[in-house]
Amino acid sequence: MARTTRTRRRGTATAVLLAAAVTASLMAGCTTGDRPSDDGRGQTRSRSQEPGPSERQAPTSAGPVLAVKIDNVRAARPQTGLEAADIVYAEQVEGGLSRLMAVYATRLPEAVGPVRSARESDLELLRQFDEPTLAFSGAQGRLLPLIDRAPLNAESPESAASGAYYRGAGRAAPHNLYLRPERLIGAAPGADALTTGFRYGAAPEGGTPAKSRTVRFPAARFTFTWSADRHGWLVSMDGTPTITTDGERIAAPTVVVQxxxxxxxxxxxxxxxxxxxxxxxxxxxxxxxxxxxxxEVEWQRGSATDGTDFTTADGTPVNLAKGQVWVVYATA
Known part of the structure; x- marks a missing residue:
C-alpha cells in the first residue's frame, strides 16, 4: 500500500513522555477495581476540568482515519462516543482484561473516551490504514520509540493541539481522559479511508440461526444478543449492557469473532x-x-499493510452488513 508523508509532532511528544515515564508510574496507572495495567508509565498531565475557550484551536483539514484507544474496565463505563465508530476492535491486555480501539472515518462524535494507553500489537493492526492518527494516553516507556517510528500520527495529550484532550468531571484518573476528535483531525475523512479489506452487501447463503454469542477472555467477556428491532447485535461487556453516556445501547449490525x-x-x-x-x-x-x-468463515491477512479477507470454505468472499462492525480477537 502506498504511504503518504505527513508532518508529525511525535518527536517532541516522545521525549516528553519518556521524561514523564518515571514520575507517571507513581500515579494512578492501575485500573480501579480491576487488575493493574502499565498505563502509569505513559500517563499524561492531568486536568481537573475541560479547557476554556482561550485554549481551543480551529480544526485542521480532514485526513486519514482516527483510531482511539478506549478504556474498558468497569470504572471506565459508560464510554463516550463509541456509537459513532465505524469499527470497534476488542483486544486482550494485561491480566486477561480487555481494551477497545475505536476507528472513526464516516462521522466524528463530539467526544470520545475514556482514552487509555497503546500496546505493541496496535502498530501491526493500524498498518492497514494509510498514515492513521492514533489517539492514546501514553505507553510503556520502551514502546514509545516504536510508536514514534511507526507510519502513523501519534497524538497524545502532550503532542495534540491545545484543547483536543480534557479531563472529565465525576471520575478519578486515569479513567477521565477524553478527546474532542474534531480538534485533532478536523473532519471525518470518509468511508474511502477504511482500507480494512471488509466487503459489505448481501449476506452469504447458509449460516446458523443464533440468539446470542459470548466471547470470553481470561478476565473479561463480550456477549452479543440479536435484536430484530434494532437489526443489530446488542453489546454487553462483563455481563452489563453496553450503553454510552448519551444513554444509547450499542447495537452492531456485524460482529466478527476472529x-x-x-x-x-x-x-x-x-x-x-x-x-x-x-x-x-x-x-x-x-x-x-x-x-x-x-x-463460519476463514480469515486471511497476508501482511501488515493488507486488509483482512473473510471467505467461505470454497473461497467465496463474505459480505458484512452495512454499519458498525465489532471485531473481537479471541485466542485460537
Missing part, C-alpha cells in the same frame, strides 16, 4: 505482568455474526 494467536510481547506493566501481543497478520478461522445468524 481467532488469532495471542502471545507474550517484549513489554510488561509496572507490576511485571506481560502485555499480550495480538497477532492480526496470518490466517485462521472466524465467525461472522449478522442478520441473526452465525457464519
Amino acid at each position: 481467532y488469532v494467536k495471542v502471545r507474550e510481547s517484549r513489554f510488561h506493566d509496572v507490576l511485571g505482568n506481560n502485555s499480550p501481543y495480538t497477532q492480526t497478520v496470518g490466517s485462521g478461522r472466524a465467525q461472522v455474526l449478522r442478520d441473526g445468524r452465525v457464519f
Whole structure:
C-alpha cells in the first residue's frame, strides 16, 4: 500500500513522555477495581476540568482515519462516543482484561473516551490504514520509540493541539481522559479511508440461526444478543449492557469473532505482568455474526499493510452488513 508523508509532532511528544515515564508510574496507572495495567508509565498531565475557550484551536483539514484507544474496565463505563465508530476492535491486555480501539472515518462524535494507553500489537493492526492518527494516553516507556517510528500520527495529550484532550468531571484518573476528535483531525475523512479489506452487501447463503454469542477472555467477556428491532447485535461487556453516556445501547449490525494467536510481547506493566501481543497478520478461522445468524468463515491477512479477507470454505468472499462492525480477537 502506498504511504503518504505527513508532518508529525511525535518527536517532541516522545521525549516528553519518556521524561514523564518515571514520575507517571507513581500515579494512578492501575485500573480501579480491576487488575493493574502499565498505563502509569505513559500517563499524561492531568486536568481537573475541560479547557476554556482561550485554549481551543480551529480544526485542521480532514485526513486519514482516527483510531482511539478506549478504556474498558468497569470504572471506565459508560464510554463516550463509541456509537459513532465505524469499527470497534476488542483486544486482550494485561491480566486477561480487555481494551477497545475505536476507528472513526464516516462521522466524528463530539467526544470520545475514556482514552487509555497503546500496546505493541496496535502498530501491526493500524498498518492497514494509510498514515492513521492514533489517539492514546501514553505507553510503556520502551514502546514509545516504536510508536514514534511507526507510519502513523501519534497524538497524545502532550503532542495534540491545545484543547483536543480534557479531563472529565465525576471520575478519578486515569479513567477521565477524553478527546474532542474534531480538534485533532478536523473532519471525518470518509468511508474511502477504511482500507480494512471488509466487503459489505448481501449476506452469504447458509449460516446458523443464533440468539446470542459470548466471547470470553481470561478476565473479561463480550456477549452479543440479536435484536430484530434494532437489526443489530446488542453489546454487553462483563455481563452489563453496553450503553454510552448519551444513554444509547450499542447495537452492531456485524460482529466478527476472529481467532488469532495471542502471545507474550517484549513489554510488561509496572507490576511485571506481560502485555499480550495480538497477532492480526496470518490466517485462521472466524465467525461472522449478522442478520441473526452465525457464519463460519476463514480469515486471511497476508501482511501488515493488507486488509483482512473473510471467505467461505470454497473461497467465496463474505459480505458484512452495512454499519458498525465489532471485531473481537479471541485466542485460537
